[in-house]
Every structure is written in C-alpha cells, then in structure tokens.
Amino acid sequence: MVLGLMKPDAGTATFNGTPYASLPQPLRTVGAVLETAFHPARSGRNHLRVYCRAAGLPLQRADEVLVQVGLADAGRRRAGGYSLGMRQRLGLATALLGDPSVLVLDEPANGLDPEGIQWLRGFLRHLAHDQGRTVLVSSHLLSEVEQTVDRVVIVGAGHLVREGSMAQLRAGADGAGTVLVRSPQADRLAEALRADGTGVTRDGDALTVTGRTTAEIGSRAFAAGVEVHELRSRTSGLEEIYFQLTAGREQFSAPSADVPSPEATR
C-alpha cells in the first residue's frame, strides 16, 4: 500500500510529502525489496539492466550494485540457479539501483544463513548510519530486528500498537528499572536491602529489587557478606515487550491477524 501496489481502504502514504505513484523518478527516491522476483532464465545482471533501462539509469549501475551486494561473480549466471541468500542480495541490488534515499525492505532476512544475516545487519547499518539513508524494515524476527534497528513501530491486527526507540520501549515495559539478584542466601540479602525501605520481592533464590542500581545492591550484599550468583538490571527483549503490549487482545489469537511488524528508521 505504501508503494501504491494495493489500494488502501483509507488513508495515504507519502515519501517526503509525495505519494509513491506520483514520484517523478520513484527508483531514485525509494528502493524496495518486497519479494525476490526475477525471471529464472535471465541473468542477475540482465535483470538489473531491465530496470536500469526502465528507470532511465545508466546501464553500469547494474554492475555497481552487484559489487555492492557481493554478487559481482554471479551476475552473469541465470538467476534461477541462485541460492536463497543470493536471491535476497539480488533483490537488495534492485532496490539500490536508483541510489535512493529511502529503502523499504520486507522480511529481508528471510531464508538467509547465519553469515548472510550478519552481512545483512552490517550492510543495513552501513546504508543507514554511514550513508545517511532511511531504511524501513518489516520483520517477524523480533530478536533480529532488535539488534539492527533504531526505532520500532509495532503494528498488530492493522493497528499501531507502540512506536519509539528501543530504549523508550524498554522503559515502558513491565519490570523496567528493576534489578534481578540471585543468591543462595536470598533471605538474608532481602533483609539487608529492606532495612532502608527498598522494595524487594522474592521468588525462590531470585530477588527483584526496585529503585536501586546494581552497584548499590552489590555493595550492600558485600557489606552483608552475602554470596551473589547473578546481578543484572532487567531489560526486556523486543519479543517480551511485544507480547506484553499485545497480551490479552482477542484479535491477536486469530492466526491471520497476528502480524507484528516492527519497523526501523534511521
């Protein structure tokens, strides 16, 4: 819908104030990878040349983006013989043809091997941070997204659930600002901490402490001569935050509606 391929029921999407379909040179403004689509009998290089021609770009852009995504050696081979990772790279190369300032990527890590995912993470960061492009990524792989993105938009069942930086989302999540301590002498430590009215809840050998830093709790434990096995501030992962934010909403139990789309912008 953002790219004008489908008609939305309501609303508009614009790039720098212009709807996609009205952009004078769409490929030079927005690069998109929606699905890896190419004719299997055409080489990757010729595939790119088709879109160079269509967008009025010089043909050597095809070779330049092939180098950028690391496909220079495979460019003249039939795209039908590419591995999944190479297909994703070819899709990315297509999006980069017009040297756009905005990239829209749909599930770019799908089907990539661990090496490919690491490469993609670095490549997207390079595009966003070093080259100053806006990169919009949609993904179901929440832990992957968490490592890459600067800002997150959580969309569920067609509605905006939450938007903000990872830090903002973490701050708003349950258990934010608390510290977890594990100790074989949890009772004694809880006592020592409660002495000045610090809030402590105990669950077996784990204590959840509110309003104290890890350093404060550490020195308190040291002073009390209590053995400590774990001491860390509790931060929620994106996945945890997502489930907290969407928990208890009936529409999320419908399988087709369960589409979280955290997105990242520069």
Place this chain on the structure above:
Amino acid sequence: MTHLIRAEWTKLFTTRVWLGLLLGACVMVIGFAVLLTAFAGNPESGIPAVGTPVYEELAMANAVNVNVLFLILGIIGMTQEYRHRTATPTFLTAPRRGRVVIAKLVAYALAATLFALVVLAVNYAAVAVHAGVRGAAPALDADNLGTLGSSGLALVIYAVIGVGLGALLRNQVGAIVGGLVYLFVIEPIIRSIPATSGAYKWMPGGALEALTATFQGPDLLDAWQGGVLLLGYGLVAAVLGTFLAVRRDIV
C-alpha cells in the same frame, strides 16, 4: 516512454523465448509452404496449380498460419510479469501502470514487425524455391507484395492481441491454452456450422481471412474492413488489459 519500451526489449531479448518462437515460426511456415506447393494442382486437394493467381495469393498469405505463435509471443510477454512476479518491480519502477502496458504493446508490435519480416522472407524463399522447381516461382509484383504485407500486418496484430489477452487473463498457461482452443476449436466450429457461420466474418479469424487470402471461404468482409476489425480486436484487448492492470492489486 522510450525507456519503458527499451526495457521491454531488454526483457524480451535476455531470455530465449523469442528465439524459440521465431525458429518455430520459420519451421512451420516452411512446412506449410512445402505442403501447399506439393499439393498445388492436385485435383483432390482443391488447391489450384502453381502459377495461377489463386495459388500465388494462397502462397503469399501462407505466413498467417503461424499467427498462433505471434499470439503466444504477446501472451508470454505480458503474463511472464505475473508468472515470475516481476510485475512488482516493474510497477515499482513505473507506478503509472497504464504506461507499462502501452510500452509493452508498442514494444511487442515493433518486435513482432521484425519477426514477421523474417517469417515473410522465409515464406517467400520457400515458396519461390519449391514453386520454381515445379515450374513458376511467384513474382514479387504489386498483388503478391500486397498479400505478403497484409499477412505480415495480421501477424503483428495477433501479437498485440496476445499482449492484451495476457493482461486480461494474467495466467500464462490459461491464456495460451485459451488462445489455442479458441483459434483451433471454437472458431473452426463456428465457421463450419451454417447457423453460426454468419457471425464468423465478425470474429478475429474471419477478419484475418478477409484481410488475407480467401479459400473456399464463407461470406467475409472486404480486406480493409477485415484489417480494421482485427486491429479493433487488438485495441479492445489492449485497452481492457490496461484498464484491469491499473485497477488490480499486485500481491
């Protein structure tokens, strides 16, 4: 627009579909030319003898027998975008989709013109050699050139119809099978049944027959009317296809 047309040519000539179709068309047209000439003058075949004006008209119009391959050329040109999902990057590159379909129509009309010239040359060569052996090679006089030209025009129009049909149906196999069934089953039936043969002259096959040679044919339009009608079918398919391609969601 020029960019988009050139992009369509790049698409066409970076796979081998065009080569297969062109070679297939050449082989078919040689086969038909040899058959036609071999049975010319044979009383049982009903084909007039080599050297008669009717034989020459038939021989010069022989190329239209490969119209199905030009139809398939147009169908594949359009439906490959949907089959291989390249419609997405194509319409992202050119969000005004009507321009993409128009570029395809123009690109395939021009490519088909080139292919038709090759097929016509092959057809003339095959006829000239074979009929020459049998006594009288057709001369390239005004009549024969006119028939050659109109049969070439018909081939180009069939490619345009193919693009329009592809945009309408989007399913490659469905569009090709549908096109074959129509050309080889439905039209011949309508043509042969007396009750419906009156309608035949208004159909693409009837228009084609009117445009080129007639051979023990039913009631037909004048040649120019047939040409206009055939072109009309091509344009209707193209306009409908454009309209639908613009309206439909790409998924």
